[in-house]
Amino acid sequence: MRPTLVPRGGRMAEPSGGCNHWVEPIQNSTVPNVLIVDDDAFVRAYLRDALAGTGYFLSEACNGDEAVDLVSSERPDVVLLDLLMPKQSGLDALTKIRNLSPESKIIVISSLDSDLLIEQALSAGARGFVAKPFHPLEVLGAVQKVLQPETR
């Protein structure tokens, strides 16, 4: 049975404060798990809503430090990563995530869609870039694309 997402402390996090943490270990590894990383609680909620009904196991982190911690312990299949965040730059987090978990496919989701920055993110190992504001189907399509088996 897919574990239920349970906030630490047993209460829903405040939008201005922390964020939901993934507290239940993955029991069923066949269900893709997606880590949402964004400092904005509302963007996280919006992404969660965009992926609702897919059956994916969803978890969240509100900055790069938390994301790196979660990736090192849980190895998510997909990471949706914002670039501009407190404590640690999303680009630095991207590099660390790539080193910790090369199998995790990173999709950058950011309003900073300049050509040079997109090129830098892709060179650093991101598999895709979705510009904010985005349509929910864009994110869903991007996640489904990276989850497809790679043809050789």
Added chain:
Amino acid sequence: MANYWICDTENRILGPLAVGTVRELVASGRVREISRVSKDGSRWQSVEEIPEVARALAEGLAEGGERTQKFKAAQIRSRLASMRGRKAYEIFGIPRHAALDHYRTAFFRLVKPFHPDKLAEDTHPDLRSASVEMFKFLSTLMVEAETELKGQTSIPRGTTQSTQTSTSPQTQLRQKQETPPTYALEEFVGIKRGPEFIEATVRVSPRNVGIFTDHSMVNLNTMGVFLPTRDQLPIGTLLDVRFLFENSPREIKARARVVWENVGVAAKMVSGFGVRFLRLDKSDQMFIQQYVERETISQLDRT
């Protein structure tokens, strides 16, 4: 190549970035303010202490100014193209049979930003010429509307006094439509709660069509709408949203889920929540889109 980390006024960090990337981000408007800079991501200095970044910031702002003005010129020309062929009342956003004074008020409100005297001396030539084009178009439209209205208000021969002073239903309707709204911004959203349902009724008018377009995340393009209201609903709430449109008998009902909540600092600007439609008929979506486009064109001073 030297790399830098930048920090904005909300203490959010981005890096490592080349100087050229910093300049591009500032020029495009995606990064507006840099409060601190670091050469290693941990030790922070003011922008002025790192001259190459300060220079990139200044160059980006200067380049961004020109780029923004060219973009605005293109926006004005695009609006102008969509306005040609439309009636004056549609463009001015007023009822068809509005009084001449109403036309004049709407015209002056719309034309103000494009008046040649209002443009700064250093306005980019592209933006200046687009503004002048728009000014001439709106002025011509007003002259034509005035000519037509003055022709319609001339009293035909043989008309009796009683006919002249009677208030026809059309006149009453016109007078009712010309009455400015008395409700505040958040009062056009009414929340009704039942034992097993929540319904939000939204009165859509030319004055609030921005609820479908202004929010960066919940807008018509992303199948959503932002509802300004003091009556908050938590994220995840399922509700029915009913739209009533001013000047149209159309009523649209759609099932939606709350996906956005303005709280804290954001709520001090606008209180409310955003919803995403679970299902919205194509015909309803097109109607809303056309209604918004029609009313947005007539609200040029909002840009």
